[in-house]
Amino acid sequence: MHIEHRQMSREEHLQIINDFGMQLLYKTTINEIVWLIAKSVIAQMGFVDCVVYLIDESGQHLIQKAAHGFKNPVDETILNPICIEVGKGIVGTVAKTGIPELIHDTSKDDRYIVDDSQRLSEIAVPIIYENEVIGVIDCEHPEANAFNSADITTLSTIASMSSIKIIHAKTLVDLQNHKANLxxxxxxxxxxxxxxxxxxxxxxxxLESFAYAASHDMQEPLRTVVSYLQLLEHNEKSLSESSKEFLGYAVDGSKRMKNLLDGLLEYSRVKSSSAAFKLINLDDLMILVKADLQVSIRENDTIFKYENLPTVFGNKTQIQQLFQNLISNAIKFQKPDQQAIIEITVEEKDAFLEIRIKDNGLGIAAHFHDKIFGLFKRLNANRDYKGSGIGLSLCKRIVEYHNGKISVESEVGEGTTFIFTLPKGEEV
Ligand SMILES: Nc1ncnc2c1ncn2[C@@H]1O[C@H](COP(=O)(O)OP(=O)(O)OP(=O)(O)O)[C@@H](O)[C@H]1O
Ligand SMILES: [Mg+2]
Structure with a gap:
């Protein structure tokens, strides 16, 4: 076996490093880089064989990634990659210490592991990135004293040029995997x-078609019930006292039923309303609301606090229902014998107006704040505070139909504020 590389001049060494550097520029994957080391460079240096190992994820093993020479496989594929434990043999020692090894006679080194046949010279240099060994380049030669310190220097230079490229390639793969994963x-x-x-x-x-069908279709049988009850009421004289009392309950129940059905029907119709949106001045709207609620306002002697309310853009009937329910709630859910004070304030929020309706009433416990907007949700007994529990769900649906949001701020005993947004009038 010839060992002419030993006579290589300093210029030849530099030429090899230079050629390697030029080729390395165009390599982008780890595979391309390790095969470039194994094949072209080692061929140029006239070594007999060379294996490139990289440390695996666990950091415990060196895995053969490329090979040139006796162990050269076909077509850049390695069928059974050699695996060496870090710390074992000469290659494993280099991986552990990070110090290159130059062995002139392996028969005198008990760390040497024979694989296919004993080769007397061995040179192994670490591939280091940021003080950490990431792999080893290992070359062997059948004859003793085949390598010298110039070979170590050249191989170490090649190793350090490769390490940055290998880490870049690895980072790129990791990034691509991460991106694909994301x-x-x-x-x-x-x-x-x-x-x-x-x-x-x-x-x-x-739910909508159910609410519509239920409320719409049940109106008819209910009307029948009510009209027969009315007939009975007209013939009161023929009834016993207890029958009269029962009749009273039945009339009451059917009235409540009618209110529920009306509310449900309104609720299911919010989104199918064909009325066009228009400008609605809230000052004018409040006059209508107060007229509708005049009986309870008078009974309670309610005080209103607001001035110069702005104009919103929406469905008039619905906006009126919204204000009517919130204000009737503010009067209804009041401490006994207390005069309600209702304050309305408005703030501009981009294309919307944020409206706050504040009262000094009973207040609502925090854990009910989300629940009260659900259908039929009521917190007080019907005998104390009449209602069907549809009002606030209707309000939410109306506000959302106008692309707004509604929420509540309240503390028991401290009063309640409903906050909702509606499209600004003058934007249109
Ligand atoms: N301003 C308020 N202060 C205290 N509690 C309130 C207030 N507004 C609503 N609530 C509570 O939320 C529940 C739901 O209100 P909602 O308007 O949906 O129903 P209702 O007024 O009972 O019935 P409806 O409005 O259908 O006649 C009320 O029963 C009440 O317990
Ligand atoms: Mg209500």
Whole structure:
């Protein structure tokens, strides 16, 4: 076996490093880099064989990534990569210490591990990145004293040039994996969301058509019940005292039933209203609301505090229902014998107006704040405070139909503020 590389001049060494550097510029994957080391450089240096190892994820093993010479496999594929434990043998020692090894006669070194046949010279240099060994370049030669310190220097230079490239390539792969992973997750999430939205829309539609059908279709039988009850009332004289009392309850019940059905029907109609949106001055609207609620306002002697209310853009009937329910609640859910003070304030929020209706009434405990906007949710006994529990769900639906939001701030005994947004009038 010839060992002419030993006669290589300093210029030849520099030439090899230079050629390697030029080729390395165009390599982007780890595979390309390790094969460049194994093949071209080692061929140029006239070494007999060379293996490039990289340390695996665990940091415990060196895995063969490329090889040239006796161990050269076909087509840049390694069928059974050699695996060496860090710390074992000469290569393992270099991985552990980070110090190159130059062995002139392996038969005298008991760390030497024979694989296919004993080769007397060995040179192993670490590939180091930021003080950490990431791999080892290992070359062997059948004859003793085949390598010298110039070989170590050249190989170490090649190792350090490669290390940065290997880390860059690895980072790129990690980034690509991360990106692919993120994209996959986004895709899964989007699918989940889409299907949730679809099923929500479906159940909303079901609920709406149910509410409409129930409230609409039940009006007729209820009317029949009411008219027969009225007939009975007209013939009161023929009734016993207890029958009269029962009749009173039945009339009461059917009135409540009628209110519920009316409310439900209104609720289910919010989104199907064909009335065009228009400018609504809230000062004017409040005059109508107060006229409708005049009986309870007078009974309670309610005080209103607001001035120069602005104009909103919306469906007039619905906005009136919204204010009417919030103000009737403010009067109704009042401490016994207390005069209600209702304050209305408005603040501009981009294309919307944020309206606050504040009262000095009973207040609502925090854990009910979300619940009160649900259909039929009531916190007080019907005998004390009449109502069907539809008002606030109707308010929420009306506000949302106008692309706004509604919420409540309240503390028991401290009064309640309803806050909602509606489209500004003058934007249109
Ligand atoms: N301003 C308020 N102060 C204290 N509690 C309130 C106030 N507004 C609403 N609530 C509570 O929230 C519940 C739901 O209100 P909502 O307007 O939906 O129903 P209601 O007034 O009882 O019935 P309806 O409005 O359908 O006639 C009320 O029963 C009451 O317990
Ligand atoms: Mg109400």
């Amino acid at each position: 994209e996959k997750q986004i895709e899964i999430r989007t699918k989940e969301l889409t299907s949730t939205i679809t099923s929500l829309e479906k159940s909303n539609q079901d």
